[in-house]
Amino acid sequence: MNSMPSPFTLARRAALMNPSIIREILKVTEQPGIVSLAGGLPSADTFPVQAVREATEKVLREHPREALQYAASEGFAPLREWVAAHLATQHDMRVHAGQVLITTGSQQGLDIAAKVLIDAGSRVLVETPTYLGALQAFAPYEPRVVAMASDHEGPLPSALSAAADVAGERARFAYLLPNFQNPTGHVYTEARRAALVNAARTAGLPLIEDNPYGDLWYDQAPPPPLATRWPEGVLYLGSFSKVLSPGLRLGYVVAPHALYPKLLQAKQAADLHTSIFNQRIVYEVVRNGLLDTHVPTIRARYKVQRDAMQAALEKHLSGVVQWQRPVGGMFFWLELPAGIDAMALLPKAVAAGMAFVPGEPFFAEAPLRNTLRLSFVTVAAAQIETGVAALAKVLKEAG
Amino acid sequence: MNSMPSPFTLARRAALMNPSIIREILKVTEQPGIVSLAGGLPSADTFPVQAVREATEKVLREHPREALQYAASEGFAPLREWVAAHLATQHDMRVHAGQVLITTGSQQGLDIAAKVLIDAGSRVLVETPTYLGALQAFAPYEPRVVAMASDHEGPLPSALSAAADVAGERARFAYLLPNFQNPTGHVYTEARRAALVNAARTAGLPLIEDNPYGDLWYDQAPPPPLATRWPEGVLYLGSFSKVLSPGLRLGYVVAPHALYPKLLQAKQAADLHTSIFNQRIVYEVVRNGLLDTHVPTIRARYKVQRDAMQAALEKHLSGVVQWQRPVGGMFFWLELPAGIDAMALLPKAVAAGMAFVPGEPFFAEAPLRNTLRLSFVTVAAAQIETGVAALAKVLKEAG
Numbered sequence: 001m002n003s004m005p006s007p008f009t010l011a012r013r014a015a016l017m018n019p020s021i022i023r024e025i026l027k028v029t030e031q032p033g034i035v036s037l038a039g040g041l042p043s044a045d046t047f048p049v050q051a052v053r054e055a056t057e058k059v060l061r062e063h064p065r066e067a068l069q070y071a072a073s074e075g076f077a078p079l080r081e082w083v084a085a086h087l088a089t090q091h092d093m094r095v096h097a098g099q100v101l102i103t104t105g106s107q108q109g110l111d112i113a114a115k116v117l118i119d120a121g122s123r124v125l126v127e128t129p130t131y132l133g134a135l136q137a138f139a140p141y142e143p144r145v146v147a148m149a150s151d152h153e154g155p156l157p158s159a160l161s162a163a164a165d166v167a168g169e170r171a172r173f174a175y176l177l178p179n180f181q182n183p184t185g186h187v188y189t190e191a192r193r194a195a196l197v198n199a200a201r202t203a204g205l206p207l208i209e210d211n212p213y214g215d216l217w218y219d220q221a222p223p224p225p226l227a228t229r230w231p232e233g234v235l236y237l238g239s240f241s242k243v244l245s246p247g248l249r250l251g252y253v254v255a256p257h258a259l260y261p262k263l264l265q266a267k268q269a270a271d272l273h274t275s276i277f278n279q280r281i282v283y284e285v286v287r288n289g290l291l292d293t294h295v296p297t298i299r300a301r302y303k304v305q306r307d308a309m310q311a312a313l314e315k316h317l318s319g320v321v322q323w324q325r326p327v328g329g330m331f332f333w334l335e336l337p338a339g340i341d342a343m344a345l346l347p348k349a350v351a352a353g354m355a356f357v358p359g360e361p362f363f364a365e366a367p368l369r370n371t372l373r374l375s376f377v378t379v380a381a382a383q384i385e386t387g388v389a390a391l392a393k394v395l396k397e398a399g
Numbered sequence: 400m401n402s403m404p405s406p407f408t409l410a411r412r413a414a415l416m417n418p419s420i421i422r423e424i425l426k427v428t429e430q431p432g433i434v435s436l437a438g439g440l441p442s443a444d445t446f447p448v449q450a451v452r453e454a455t456e457k458v459l460r461e462h463p464r465e466a467l468q469y470a471a472s473e474g475f476a477p478l479r480e481w482v483a484a485h486l487a488t489q490h491d492m493r494v495h496a497g498q499v500l501i502t503t504g505s506q507q508g509l510d511i512a513a514k515v516l517i518d519a520g521s522r523v524l525v526e527t528p529t530y531l532g533a534l535q536a537f538a539p540y541e542p543r544v545v546a547m548a549s550d551h552e553g554p555l556p557s558a559l560s561a562a563a564d565v566a567g568e569r570a571r572f573a574y575l576l577p578n579f580q581n582p583t584g585h586v587y588t589e590a591r592r593a594a595l596v597n598a599a600r601t602a603g604l605p606l607i608e609d610n611p612y613g614d615l616w617y618d619q620a621p622p623p624p625l626a627t628r629w630p631e632g633v634l635y636l637g638s639f640s641k642v643l644s645p646g647l648r649l650g651y652v653v654a655p656h657a658l659y660p661k662l663l664q665a666k667q668a669a670d671l672h673t674s675i676f677n678q679r680i681v682y683e684v685v686r687n688g689l690l691d692t693h694v695p696t697i698r699a700r701y702k703v704q705r706d707a708m709q710a711a712l713e714k715h716l717s718g719v720v721q722w723q724r725p726v727g728g729m730f731f732w733l734e735l736p737a738g739i740d741a742m743a744l745l746p747k748a749v750a751a752g753m754a755f756v757p758g759e760p761f762f763a764e765a766p767l768r769n770t771l772r773l774s775f776v777t778v779a780a781a782q783i784e785t786g787v788a789a790l791a792k793v794l795k796e797a798g
């Protein structure tokens with residue numbers, strides 16, 4: 001390592017940037033022999049490898065020069081058209097392809113939205129708890145992040161209304177994950193959606209609606225997105241990561257017309273454009289309706305594992321921890337007995353052969369330390385019970 | 400379009416973000432029948448399509464799950480090792496793979512460097528003229544951009560020294576393109592490199608060294624990078640865009656140890672990681688030395704076209720415009736007679752059947768409006784002469 005003094009002076013915002021606690025945790029927990037329920041990854045068993053192979057061959061056979069050349073910052077036009085059509089048929093959203101901006105994963109959507117909307121000191125409102133990656137994307141732009149009181153249906157409309165304006169200064173946006181949120185798995189009811197949008201519209205508070213998990217429902221489809229209720233007030237983020245492949249890094253933003261040009265400029269400054277090779281491949285994969293048959297197979301697989309985790313929790317932890325059975329997504333959210341610190345519990349759990357993610361990093365303010373997240377999608381049903389049983393044993397010893 | 404009032408409030412920085420003037424120009428100029436010397440693209444004829452095809456097949460056959468899954472923010476470890484080895488053998492740089500951060504094109508390297516190093520009001524120093532994409536990457540972080548006096552070998556060391564500290568406030572960095580710069584094609588001599596690094600080190604002024612074109616030399620290889628002279632003071636940016644394919648969006652940053660962690664956090668916040676599918680493909684393409692045979696074919700092709708443009712300029716514009724024959728890269732930089740505004744000339748040139756890029760957008764301060772950039776890489780030699788002849792005709796009419 002280098003011991004020379006560094007001439008670099010860091011920007012003030014650099015002090016607000018931190019390594020992902022979860023990625024650090026995963027490094028510790030992903031050891032051989034550990035049943036890891038900590039991951040936030042989809043199951044690699046769901047990746048449509050053959051379809052990707054065929055699509056890639058087609059792209060390199062028919063459009064090699066275009067697929068390997070620079071391309072438009074907005075994204076591949078046929079893919080933008082496909083996204084608009086998909087949102088119409090699957091989510092009742094009526095948008096133009098001209099509102100669709102292809103991003104390098106939906107994480108980039110969070111970054112460019114923050115870049116365009118957050119000034120140092122701006123307030124932004126988030127759920128309690130919320131997606132850690134969004135907190136990381138927002139942090140470099142130096143917002144004051146306000147955690148809204150939330151229940152198992154999402155944030156309370158009264159909390160949104162109360163935080164929208166403080167001393168005449170309006171928050172820049174509320175960041176919401178209505179469907180099977182990471183980490184809690186919660187889903188907003190139709191009534192909660194109506195009440196939240198009503199409160200936001202009344203307050204003139206724009207929304208960022210993040211929907212990476214909306215297609216992963218196991219019992220019934222969730223209600224339509226918030227964006228259907230207030231198109232000009234909602235910036236909507238979607239992703240191919242959970243229904244096709246995260247390794248291709250493809251997501252999209254659907255922006256109100258007034259906001260689109262600035263997001264496009266931010267995108268252009270950030271990476272010129274998202275890999276056109278990847279965009280063309282994904283377009284070939286989805287254009288003939290593969291998702292119509294593929295996503296139900298993911299749902300069927302994950303539902304079995306969701307049910308296995310629910311059964312294991314009922315068997316081993318009923319009466320000890322509190323949880324809601326998630327009706328979609330990838331996660332269970334557990335509330336441990338008061339006084340138990342999940343972060344302190346983790347090394348004991350790893351020693352006992354299982355891993356989870358402590359809930360603490362997901363809170364923007366006032367963390368509930370007696371919470372943790374379990375993923376049910378990457379570990380087979382039998383292993384899920386082994387992991388939950390190990391957690392129960394460790395909890396019993398700690399209690 | 401939507402006529403509802405927008406509830407979104409833009410961040411202050413959004414006013415500093417602008418559409419790429421060049422992309423707007425290209426939309427106008429890339430019409431059928433126009434000899435466009437305006438593009439900044441490499442020639443698609445140079446893309447190693449068969450090698451990409453074979454690499455993709457191998458990746459999807461041997462590592463489909465890993466190639467389509469989430470991956471490390473630092474980048475694919477074997478590719479990082481390859482970059483470190485490549486820089487050692489090709490550019491005399493001695494770096495650890497642990498200093499290499501894979502980025503989504505080198506444009507992302509500019510974005511995350513700016514995010515980590517620029518506060519609102521920070522001064523950053525650039526060449527006169529400089530790469531427009533860097534100005535766009537820096538702008539959202541609200542720097543004061545200072546254009547250093549430059550000649551055909553790059554910025555003057557005295558200008559760097561003079562601008563490094565102003566009233567006790569040190570500039571955050573100087574952004575330098577020593578090899579075949581876009582737009583001027585200039586290359587720094589060995590002596591200029593030594594003098595600039597000496598001046599920077601004396602002033603404690605870090606450097607960002609951008610080297611997308613360094614492998615595209617036609618007469619002799621350029622001197623070693625500035626980073627070899629001051630490893631702890633130089634952030635080095637590289638790219639696969641000009642030697643393999645820009646559509647894959649793969650670049651890299653080589654960071655001093657002290658700076659790496661913050662760049663990594665900025666990268667993670669920006670898009671989690673660069674497509675691992677693309678990283679594995681490029682690794683398969685380059686691991687067995689393809690660049691050793693492939694890059695010389697690009698050089699040979701571009702050299703012929705460089706010579707064709709030089710001959711055409713000598714034939715049609717000698718004594719009318721000033722230029723230096725570039726010894727690498729993709730561009731000629733022309734200085735027109737005083738009083739001719741290249742931006743105003745462009746529509747006339749397009750009407751006469753050719754297109755160029757006016758020099759004005761490349762200047763951070765005090766643009767020389769009688770300058771323009773010509774690319775010699777995407778148009779065949781015969782067409783190059785047609786384009787240059789048309790430019791000469793239009794200039795004659797304007798003069």
